[in-house]
Amino acid sequence: MVEEGLLAKYVHITAVVCAYWCISILTVFVNKALLSGATVNLDAPLFVTWYQCVVSAAICFTLSRLTKMFPDRFSFPDGSPLDPEVVKKVVPLSVLFTAMIAFNNLCLKYVDVSFYYIGRSLTTVFNVILTYLMLGQTTSMQTVACCGVIVGGFWLGVDQESVAGSLSVLGTVFGVLGSISLSMYSIYTKRVLPFVDQQIWLLSYYNNVYSVVLFIPLIVINQEISAIVHYDKLTNWYFWLLMTIGGLCGFSIGFVTALQIKVTSPLTHNISGTAKACAQTVLATYWYNESKSTLWWLSNWVVLGGSAAYTRVKQQEMKLNHSQKNLNYNAIPTKI
Structure with a gap:
């Protein structure tokens, strides 16, 4: 029975x-x-992103209503994005989310x-930098060395894209900005989660609702209204099906x-994400029939190796800190 239980657990994981x-x-x-394919062919990336937030917000709203109507069948955290206190606390985070x-x-x-993956590979590096600048938390030389490896892999990847003539400077800049935004979002999420009782789904609900509003002026500023209005497939059901998907x-x-984090651990999730990025890169080169140089592949392995090493170093540091806390706790004299 025990072996069957373990087998079922491993199968589930x-x-x-x-x-x-x-x-x-x-x-x-x-x-x-959706963003650059010939089938959709709509030059309005922020509108596409806005609609994805609309879908996510609608799903969360539906789950919230169903939970109130059928509490025995559905479970969704209670909360309203229209609450003024919620708006005050969460909107700054939603700006980063957007x-x-x-x-x-x-x-x-x-x-x-x-x-x-290479274009957005600096997230770990910015995590270390911003954690120090914003929270004052120092890091070990091993961690800094891992970040140095990641930066080296990033620059090698950019160089090889440039040599191949396929480098998009604008896309790379957006990737770096995305990495910075993700790092800042992760840091601020830790501050906001206690306000929503550590409910990830409730925070996701709020972020998507507020992003639906925040994206509207960005769509206007990016001059996408004309492209949307004159889009010849705007009333095509297949277009909206793809958008909804x-x-x-x-x-x-x-x-x-x-x-995945729930059934494994944050560390395992990071390892899984790193391995997934490798598989995604290989699959993309096959799917789009791309031929890459040896140095280009090396840049990917350098970034993957640096990321994996960073995860391992952080795991060892967390174990060490945990052991030291236990030793300090056991060393505290008690009165009898």
């Missing part, structure tokens, strides 16, 4: 990890088709899927990410 890989990779390819998904999609619009993928990736 494997299924969740496979679901994360499939949905994450599918989301990238679907978004690439910037993060906007820059990520803009990066994907201009770069190849195979280069997408993109929105469902965007919502699903949030769900499977949270689920």
Whole structure:
């Protein structure tokens, strides 16, 4: 019975990890088709991103209403994005959330899927830098060395894209901005989560609702209104089906990410994400029939190696800190 229970647990974990890989990779390819594919052919990347937020917000709203109507069948955290206190606390984070998904999609619009991971690979580096600047937390030389490896892989990848004549400077800049936004979003999320009782889904609900509003002026500023109004497929059901699929993928990736962390650990999630990025890059070169140089592949392996080493170093540091806390606790004298 014990062995059957362990087998069922491993099967469940494997299924969740496979679901994360499939949905994450599918989301990238679907978004690439929506943002720069010949089938859609709509030059309005922020509008596409806005609609994905609309779909996610609608799903969260529906789940919230169903939970109130059928509490025995559905479960969604209670909360309203119209609460003035919620608006005050969460909107600053939603600004970062909006910037993060906007820059990520803009990066994907201009770069190849195979280069997408490299273009956004500096997230770990900015995490270390911003954590020090904003929170005053220092880091070890081992961690700094891992970040140096990642930066080296990034520059080698950019250089090889330039040599091949396929480098998009604009896409790379958006990738760097996306990495910075993601790092800042991660830091501020830790500050806001206690306000929503650590409810990730409730925070996702708020972020998507507020982003629907925040994207509107950005769409206007980016001069996408004319492209949308004159788009010949605006009333085509197939276009909206593709857009909705993109929105469902965007919502699903949030769900499977949270689920993978829940059934494994944040460390395992990072390892899984790194391995997934490798598979995604290989698949993209095959799917789009791209031929890459040895140095280009080396840049990917350098970034992957640096990221994996960073994860390992952080794991060892967390274990060491945990052990030291236990020793300090046990050393405290107690009165009898």
